[in-house]
Amino acid sequence: MPIREIVNALFLTYVGTEWMLQSSNELGKHQHDSFQVFLRILQNNKLFVALVSFLNIVDTFKRILPSLEGLWQLRILLAATAYVFALYVDCKRKLPSLELSSFLRQVAMAFLKVLPIYPFLAVLISFVFLFVISIFETLHLPLELLNMPIYYGTLYGPFSYIYYIVKRQVIESTTSLPTNNMAAGEMTAYFAR
Secondary structure, eight states: OHHHHHHHHHHHHHHHHHHHHHHHHHHHHHOOOHHHHHHHHHHHTHHHHHHHHHHHHHHHHHHHSGGGGGGGOOHHHHHHHHHHHHHHHHHHHHOTTOOHHHHHHHHHHHHHHHGGGHHHHHHHHHHHHHHHHHHHHHTTOOGGGGHHHHHHHHHHHHHHHHHHHHHHHHHHHHHSOOOTTSOHHHHHHHHHO
16 A cells, blocks of 8 residues: 555645646746646656556555565655655756756755654644535535545655655756856756756
């Protein structure tokens, strides 16, 4: 189950960040329907969708062979590694000149910003769901529908927030003008575009 959870959380994070960053840019220009933006994201990223499907199949095999269950006990470490790897691939696609050391520095800075508030962020995500639960109770909808969103949001929400911060910084670095604070390599990469 942890592999599927991580893959699905990564997929939702990826689609969510693409939608938030693309829709904010494109909605201001062309007033596209957000569903069209979502479909374009899926269409332009067929390889990622195929990878998610493949990893879900691998998770199915893991459940068939229970002896593999012991390999997935370090869920948080696995999630962090998967998020950093997927984020690097995603950012490298957006900015091919991105160096690994620069990327890891951005991830470390985002992690250090989120680390002190990680427990509070998880509680805040759960707190938001209290209002959603109240709405569900008022409308007499089954509360079981909220189990997975609450679980995913609380466990993987802070990872998604780091993913969003770093991805936004990388995208903004491709559209911003160079400053005196930029390293020589970054300025060369900026003007080489």
